[in-house]
């Protein structure tokens with residue numbers, strides 16, 4: 046039986062970052078993943094690290110802090126994960142969208158972030174292949190991209206080279222607690238691992254792991270689809286998304302888009318980004334379909350349709366691959382990054398929905414701060430597990 | 443060493459991935475066709491692995507000696523052949 050200071054369960058972006066930051070603090074760390082590293086949602090997603098898709102306040106604050114942390118990690122880890130600050134361009138189709146966008150940008154600028162409204166001429170100067178009838182948009186300069194599974198591999202290869210224990214193809218089947226409900230370790234299909242701290246980084250599967258420690262977690266899988274183009278000349282040079290994306294992500298924003306039934310039914314909003322390999326990733330949509338990650342033809346068609354609406358040149362380009370993943374969705378749109386009060390030593394870092402790649406660096410850093418008893422970079426009371434409980438009882442979904 | 447003198451041989455032509463790079467991916471934990479694909483891009487090209495997948499399977503088997511079921515095939519992802527975005531859209535979006 047091996048004993049560690051901390052066991053991180055889950056080899057996605059959140060788990061590898063948590064393990065890396067704990068390891069950097071000098072702890073004996075074991076990272077346990079039931080399949081291969083990055084086999085979960087972290088290899089079935091886009092690649093952007095954004096602030097411009099976050100709500101003003103802690104959501105954006107975390108996103109910004111994460112981007113700054115990524116810039117340091119690039120220097121610390123000798124493996125490339127294609128991190129680049131490219132910026133983000135939003136485009137609007139209608140006046141109500143422009144008004145909503147202007148309100149959003151004003152809030153973010155007041156909090157000190159670099160964003161600016163653009164007119165048709167400005168957006169076409171940035172992206173000449175955009176449809177000519179769009180009425181404007183906005184630009185956010187701090188936003189970045191990276192390759193999520195390369196990030197996982199980079200952190201794991203680096204840790205392994207420094208002597209950290211990586212248990213891939215090892216399924217966690219139980220959590221060991223003592224009589225005071227303090228964490229003692231985990232049970233796996235390959236034996237027992239002991240540690241006083243266990244961190245649940247199970248993404249959309251985190252509720253199963255939480256149940257092993259007697260905790261309820263209301264995370265649900267929220268499906269999304271991506272289309273990959275053939276290698277082609279650069280039709281866009283940064284992340285571009287339609288403002289309607291905000292509406293597909295957050296339920297609270299009210300304006301109606303002029304879209305086909307197919308696009309409305311599949312909850313599609315155009316997002317496109319160039320990759321390092323000269324392909325494009327075109328998305329995206331959000332749907333609740335359980336853990337099914339088949340790529341349905343109707344959703345593929347709707348994404349293609351919406352893509353062509355904003356980039357008419359796509360019509361002639363080829364799609365070579367479509368894939369789907371499940372985002373770990375939290376009903377209040379904030380992840381849980383917290384110790385569980387009545388199970389000392391049991392931590393949860395999960396529920397990042399469509400922002401897990403973005404937030405992974407800062408989440409990993411703050412988990413290491415929580416576990417080692419240091420103050421976190423900023424106040425994260427809003428991310429506490431206890432917010433889900435009322436009067437000591439957990440809320441059932 | 444002699445054993446690795448053929449590390450420069452090109453295995454995936456679409457993405458220009460060599461035997462040496464695939465061996466390195468296996469050293470770094472790849473155990474399946476998908477694991478090799480994500481670490482090297484072998485199989486992510488225009489032909490989507492039609493040319494290189496069998497070779498990747500053979501290399502995995504040679505390096506690890508595991509059974510075909512464990513190595514797997516890469517997940518078949520639609521569309522099976524490249525297809526233009528325009529032709530997908532059909533009626534609601536314009537000409538086929």
Ligand SMILES: Cc1cc2nc3c(=O)[nH]c(=O)nc-3n(C[C@H](O)[C@H](O)[C@H](O)COP(=O)(O)OP(=O)(O)OC[C@H]3O[C@@H](n4cnc5c(N)ncnc54)[C@H](O)[C@@H]3O)c2cc1C
Nearest residue numbers: 055057059079085086087093217248269370400401402403
């Ligand atoms: C289509 C799509 C596009 C997206 N685009 C973006 C984007 O552009 N930017 C962004 O920031 N986010 C994006 N996201 C969201 C992002 O992908 C996720 O938030 C993130 O990958 C979640 O990471 P994770 O580490 O929490 O979960 P995962 O990557 O799913 O990792 C969890 C891991 O835990 C393992 N596990 C589960 N149970 C056990 C067990 N019992 N024992 C051992 N291991 C176990 C799983 O095998 C898995 O590998 C997108 C998501 C989708 C679906």
Ligand code: FES
Nearest residue numbers: 454455456487491
């Ligand atoms: S030869 Fe490997 S993808 Fe075509």
